Amino acid sequence: MDFNFSDDQQQLRDAVAKWVEKGYGFERRRGIEAAGGFSREAWDELAELGLGGLYIPEDEGGLGMGPVEGMVVMEELGRGIVLEPLAQSFIAGAVLAGHADEDTRDSWLPRIAGGQALVVLAYQERKARYRLDVCEAKATKDGDSYRLSGTKSLVPAGDEADAFIVPAQLDGRIALFLVPRSEDGVAARGYGTQDGSRAADVVFDKAAATLVAQDALPALEHAVDIGIAAACAEGVGVMDKTLALTVEYMNTRKQFGTAIANFQALRHRVADMKMQLELARSMSYYATLKLNAPAAERRQAMARAKYQLGVSMRFIGQQSVQLHGGIGVTDEYIGSHYFRKLTQLEIVFGDTLHHLGEVSSRMQDSAGVFA
């Protein structure tokens, strides 16, 4: 039982934290949001830190690291509400390294690791809500290759991405394909999302596609679980900073002749926020440390974790705005951007009610961290 970080992990955290603090200030972030919500320069800087290849084996140009390192990085990116979707590289790296043939791995993994290729998961369909087994996109065999048709929404940085990992029906089962954005028949329409980052609807019209994995619902679930663990860790970073901002404000803001941090009604609210933060941090650790568990155990753990994170993020976000008073609802104040981030994180990869249902349907007679 050990929840301490190794020296290497601590150094990784420090490096990311330093970049966030020195390289990704609020003004730069504001500029990126105004310019559309994704910065290739910032993406390249993340790649220079080696983060794009975190999950990619060393012999494919990556760092060959694991879930704990991923968690450490995402916590720090959360603290700085970084807009660029780094977790997508974790997902793409893991999916391609785990399932793609050698040619595909060789041509894509080193470039994902180096940041030259932004590869993102394009799975969300209009009718699916949070179900991964609902998929209308279809692929058909075309000689040695495949043709893929369908529409995917909310694809992270979808009109900036270089390629997509796309679930589509093949012979009545979900398969995963790799589709470069440059292929004929791929059209992306970008837009901003709640947290200021960028997404796109991507329409595939008989686009040439490379098969990555057949009968791949389990692979898609694993990909999404990597995303869930990353979102949990990111959420912890966002909440940590949100609470810190709130505490700082409460000790500065004076009303009725005293700092509002002195009012017991407000102090108890902060105690409740601290509770939610530590429960969330605990469950983020839990998700990370269960990410390599057998599928059923892993899925149950992710549902439990995302449920807790959802509850915590909503509570901490809403209370933070409330404790700030009027300034909390302004765009000018940094805190509102943390609130928007928390709101988005609750919804991505399944909201709280969805994951409650997952926990509920997966319940066994006994329950605990080891069951």
Add this chain to the structure above:
Amino acid sequence: MDLSFTPEEQKFREEIRAWVKDNLPQDISHKVHNALELTRDDMQRWAKILGKKGWLGYGWPVEFGGPGWTAVQKHLFEEETALAGAPRIVPFGPVMVAPVIQAFGNAEQHKRFLPGIASGEVWWSQGYSEPGSGSDLASLKTRAERQGDKYIVNGQKTWTTLGQYGEWIFCLVRTSSEGKPQTGISFLLIDMKSPGVSVRPIKLMDGSHEVNEVFFDNVEVPAENLIGEENKGWTYAKHLLSHERTNIADVNRAKRELERLKRIAKREGVWASAGGDSYASRFRDEIAKLEVDVVALEMLVLRVLSAATSGKNSLDIAGLLKIKGSEIQQRYSELMMLAAGPFALPLIREAMAAGWQGDFPGGHPELAPLSTTYFNMRKTTIYGGSNEVQRNIVAQTVLG
């Protein structure tokens, strides 16, 4: 980072499990698993079985005859005993007063008091709260006046849990009214058979006799029963709280009771299967929420254990453990009662004793204790420093 116990710890767990299986009397575990009333004899029988093995003082260091276990080993012991249906160790002797005697008592006091606590022979009670001193404990008024080689004690303690069985009581008493209230308090051990000590039961809303008032009327207490120095008692009492006490969360009992809740929910038909009725499905989701709460609390406890074991990243979160642990206890007792539906309403005390042969309305006497357990559990957010006091403490660490 590693979410697993070492092979040695696993082996330790298996040893504990095997021993508990062989030594925990089945009539006692049956009562615990079904929330039936435990008698004084039940509690003391188990205490003496543990005492004989040297495990009643399972948190004690080797120098005082304890097993000298690590924080993880203590946790595993608590988990295995709780899941097997062992009664909670009555904490006042081995868990509460013994560490204070060990840390601040003299050699004579060690020799005199510790063996009776370790063996489970002597029943201890706690004399902290007073009618006018609850959350503001330091305002306590029970006086101890030094006269020669003894103290004369006058005053009243209250909420004394299981004080009707108490043979000795450790008390916080006022020995000075100068300076801050905290600096005039002493830690005194009192023989409850002394003339002038009287115990009056307080009947609780669940009908049980669990707590008492204890009156002191010119009780003579030998000065040698003072622990440490006069007027330093508050410091000693706080030492208790500062101990690494993950047990405050009672997460292992919560895991056992969550299992029981699921059993009850299944039998009562509020455990929806797919496409089941909507009440059952809403009810099942409430259990799912509790399940996540229990897992999150367990992770929090494991983080504290890791910090204690490694000496790194110490977590000052005893307040969080108390708040969440007590809320969970209340919640499972509430859901168990609600699972019984209208058949939670009959309140038949005799049906809560083991072996009752009467006819319980609806035919399920297992439902008898559910409402009274719910009533009883309302105490958990009040005792041991109310959850509001705990929030003050947590807020202090966050806001300064």
